[in-house]
Amino acid sequence: MSEHVTTAPKVAPRANSDLYRAVSSNRMSEAIVDQIRGLIRSEQLRPGDRLPSERDLGERMGVSRVTIREAMRVLEASGLIEIKVGARGGAVVTTPSSTKIGTGLADLISLSPLTASEVTEARQVFEVGIIPIVVERATDDDIAELRNMVATHQAALRNGEYGMAMSAAFHVRVAACTHNAAIEMLVHSFHGPLLMSLREAQVAAPLMGHRGTNEHRDFVEAVATRDVARAEEIMRTHLGRTARRVARVQATREREAKS
Amino acid sequence: MSEHVTTAPKVAPRANSDLYRAVSSNRMSEAIVDQIRGLIRSEQLRPGDRLPSERDLGERMGVSRVTIREAMRVLEASGLIEIKVGARGGAVVTTPSSTKIGTGLADLISLSPLTASEVTEARQVFEVGIIPIVVERATDDDIAELRNMVATHQAALRNGEYGMAMSAAFHVRVAACTHNAAIEMLVHSFHGPLLMSLREAQVAAPLMGHRGTNEHRDFVEAVATRDVARAEEIMRTHLGRTARRVARVQATREREAKS
DNA sequence: GTGGACTAGTGGTCTGATATTTAGACTCTA
DNA sequence: TAGAGTCTAAATATCAGACCACTAGTCCAC
Numbered sequence: 001m002s003e004h005v006t007t008a009p010k011v012a013p014r015a016n017s018d019l020y021r022a023v024s025s026n027r028m029s030e031a032i033v034d035q036i037r038g039l040i041r042s043e044q045l046r047p048g049d050r051l052p053s054e055r056d057l058g059e060r061m062g063v064s065r066v067t068i069r070e071a072m073r074v075l076e077a078s079g080l081i082e083i084k085v086g087a088r089g090g091a092v093v094t095t096p097s098s099t100k101i102g103t104g105l106a107d108l109i110s111l112s113p114l115t116a117s118e119v120t121e122a123r124q125v126f127e128v129g130i131i132p133i134v135v136e137r138a139t140d141d142d143i144a145e146l147r148n149m150v151a152t153h154q155a156a157l158r159n160g161e162y163g164m165a166m167s168a169a170f171h172v173r174v175a176a177c178t179h180n181a182a183i184e185m186l187v188h189s190f191h192g193p194l195l196m197s198l199r200e201a202q203v204a205a206p207l208m209g210h211r212g213t214n215e216h217r218d219f220v221e222a223v224a225t226r227d228v229a230r231a232e233e234i235m236r237t238h239l240g241r242t243a244r245r246v247a248r249v250q251a252t253r254e255r256e257a258k259s
Numbered sequence: 260m261s262e263h264v265t266t267a268p269k270v271a272p273r274a275n276s277d278l279y280r281a282v283s284s285n286r287m288s289e290a291i292v293d294q295i296r297g298l299i300r301s302e303q304l305r306p307g308d309r310l311p312s313e314r315d316l317g318e319r320m321g322v323s324r325v326t327i328r329e330a331m332r333v334l335e336a337s338g339l340i341e342i343k344v345g346a347r348g349g350a351v352v353t354t355p356s357s358t359k360i361g362t363g364l365a366d367l368i369s370l371s372p373l374t375a376s377e378v379t380e381a382r383q384v385f386e387v388g389i390i391p392i393v394v395e396r397a398t399d400d401d402i403a404e405l406r407n408m409v410a411t412h413q414a415a416l417r418n419g420e421y422g423m424a425m426s427a428a429f430h431v432r433v434a435a436c437t438h439n440a441a442i443e444m445l446v447h448s449f450h451g452p453l454l455m456s457l458r459e460a461q462v463a464a465p466l467m468g469h470r471g472t473n474e475h476r477d478f479v480e481a482v483a484t485r486d487v488a489r490a491e492e493i494m495r496t497h498l499g500r501t502a503r504r505v506a507r508v509q510a511t512r513e514r515e516a517k518s
Numbered sequence: 519g520t521g522g523a524c525t526a527g528t529g530g531t532c533t534g535a536t537a538t539t540t541a542g543a544c545t546c547t548a
Numbered sequence: 549t550a551g552a553g554t555c556t557a558a559a560t561a562t563c564a565g566a567c568c569a570c571t572a573g574t575c576c577a578c
Contacts, residue, residue, distance in 0.1 A: 026569095027530070029332070053559060064532045066325060069560085073288070073329045077336040085560040086540025118441040121392075125442070129388030133380070182377040183384070186445075286561070312528060323563045328529085344529040345571030523576085530569080537562075544555070 028063050032071035040080055040093055047095040051081065054090075120246045123190045124239045127171060130178055130187075131235055135228045138177040146220045149173060150213060157209050170216055177223070212238070287322055291330035299339055299352055306354040310340065313349075379505045382449045383498045386430060389437055389446075390494055394487045397436040405479045408432060409472065416468050429475055436482070471497070 039045040051057065054072070058065045072091055075081045081091040138146075149170055156162045168191035175187035215238045222231035298304040310316065313331070317324045331350055334340045340350045397405075408429055415421045427450035434446035474497045481490035 029530085055559085066533095067531065069325075070329060070332045070530095072560095073332040074336040077333040083560075084540085085538075087556090087558045088541055089539080089559050112444070114441045114444070118439045121439055122441040122445060125388040125392070126385055129384040133384070180377045180380055182373045182381040185371070185373070186381060288561085314528085325564095326562065329561095331529095342529075343571090344569080346525090346527050347572055348528050348570085350529095519578105521576105521578090523574105525572105525574080527572095528570085530567100532567080533565090535563080537560105539560080540558090542556090542558105544553105546551105546553080548549100548551090 028067045029070040029074070032057075032061060032063070032068065033074045036071065036075060037078075037080060045093050047093050049093045051091040051093070116246050116249075117243070119190065120239075120243045123187075124236075124243060126183075126190070127175070127187060127239060128232055128235050130175060130183055131232045132228050133180070133183075134174060134177045135223050135226050135231055137179055138223050142177045143220065143224050146170075146173060146177075146223070150217045150220055153216065154213050157213055162209050162213070167212060167216075174219075211241075287326050288329040288333070291320060291322070291327065292333045295330065295334060296337075296339060304352050306352050308352045310350040310352070375505050375508075376502070378449065379498075379502045382446075383495075383502055385442075385445060385449070386434070386498060387491060387494050389434060389442055390491045391487050392439070392442075393433060393436045394482050394485050394490055396438055397482050401436045402479065402483050405429075405432060405436075405482070409476045409479055412475065413472050416472055421468050421472070426471060426475075433478075470500075 036045070036051070045051075052060065054065050054068045058068045061068070072081070072083060075091070076083055080094060082094050083089070083091050153162055153166050153170065156166060172184065172188050172191060175184045178184065215234055219231055219234045219238070222234060295304070295310070304310075311319065313324050313327045317327045320327070331340065331342060334350070335342055339353060341353050342348070342350050412421055412425050412429065415425060431443065431447050431450060434443045437443065474493055478490055478493045478497070481493060
């Protein structure tokens with residue numbers, strides 16, 4: 001709570017205090033991680049570049065191989081490099097992709113103490129908020145693909161193959177209509193942990209399939225006619241139902257957990 | 260692009276294909292990471308619990324200490340454990356905090372191939388979108404603290420101490436008024452990479468300080484009077500100006516890069 | 519009481535070795 | 549000559565055992 005800038009107005013400006021993350025940690029390996037991360041961030045190392053071998057790095061930096069290895073583990077865990085074994089193997093700087101970042105983000109979220117309701121609400125805000133942009137920027141190709149998607153999903157629904165994943169794919173595709181990678185990535189990552197928390201909910205509400213896909217269809221048509229208000233309205237009720245379902249499942253779980 | 264479900268409608272549903280992340284990597288250390296991560300996820304290890312010492316773990320799992328250490332590095336890097344040295348030190352499962360996750364998330368974003376404009380637009384959508392929730396749920400305490408914050412910032416401005424960090428703190432505090440950890444976390448993480456890309460922009464437009472803090476003040480009053488429309492309007496223009504500034508800086512940079 | 523030395527436990531690092539994997543060169547045969 | 553098989557070198561993965569630095573307690577002398 002006492003983390004806000006305002007709580008200590010008179011002292012020297014602590015303003016950007018959280019820019020400097022705990023530097024302590026006089027760990028060699030950490031210093032190496034920072035150094036290499038800096039090289040990547042400043043683009044002196046570019047995606048696809050190979051790092052020297054562990055032995056080589058160790059010699060150059062004056063540390064043992066073990067230390068280098070620990071640094072490599074950290075860099076690998078944060079998705080900055082990939083490591084292959086064998087001849088011509090070694091660490092290469094990864095080509096960052098939004099989907100990769102999205103999954104990393106989803107990992108973080110799924111391990112977080114957030115409740116499903118909270119994530120759902122955030123998702124609602126965001127997915128409804130982007131609709132003006134979606135309507136404005138959706139190309140004919142975008143709309144064609146969305147229509148195609150809806151048709152496929154409705155067919156799948158009749159075969160009993162419609163699932164949360166398809167619904168998620170639809171929402172991500174809608175986000176892609178903004179042609180903004182950041183937005184697409186965020187929506188994408190929302191649907192990772194949500195899938196997990198909704199898997200059971202689907203069983204409890206199988207009707208959602210029909211209503212859901214119909215709403216998807218109506219939504220696409222609203223976008224096609226550039227009707228922002230209608231598109232927003234549809235999406236709002238669509239997501240609202242999801243939110244209620246999540247809340248219900250969550251409540252049930254908590255009741256069970258208590259007993 | 261060919262990653263959407265619809266592109267391969269007839270084959271067996273690859274739908275949830277990205278739920279199973281590349282399992283390969285027959286690395287001992289990776290197996291250990293998975294095991295411990297599983298223990299944490301299934302709550303057999305709870306925040307605050309201490310893991311056995313490295314030597315101990317090594318014995319129990321039949322691997323050497325180096326291997327354990329690499330696993331620890333990975334777990335530490337993904338924010339699951341914290342490691343202290345010295346007597347009674349060791350690895351403890353971290354109490355996950357949204358701010359910690361937020362910074363991790365910000366790290367991810369800042370290393371991503373997203374442009375500042377994209378992130379800014381996403382931020383705009385989100386921060387404007389939450390306003391109805393903010394207005395609805397802001398408590399008297401919330402509003403009092405926001406007012407206090409604005410006063411402090413205006414004082415700082417007069418002393419020439421007002422910076423991006425303070426502005427960021429304000430926006431995060433506004434998000435906190437939703438009393439939704441997911442939303443607060445997202446906004447918080449938005450302001451990490453944005454700070455970096457805006458540092459220069461501030462120099463170019465020093466006037467922003469006065470207008471910015473005045474808008475902050477007006478915004479708080481709009482929330483206090485539960486005037487959603489006005490609050491949205493203020494925030495929209497406030498963020499719109501930021502967006503334009505980011506775009507301008509970005510354009511300048513690209514022009515420089517070309518020469 | 520209180521400050522300071524002592525101690526045991528823990529992570530951090532080093533050394534030097536073996537095992538395993540893999541790309542590429544090389545060889546042998548049909 | 550083409551293709552299959554083999555060999556080799558380079559790289560990571562892992563091990564075992566050692567030593568250092570740090571830290572929370574404990575205990576003792578003043």
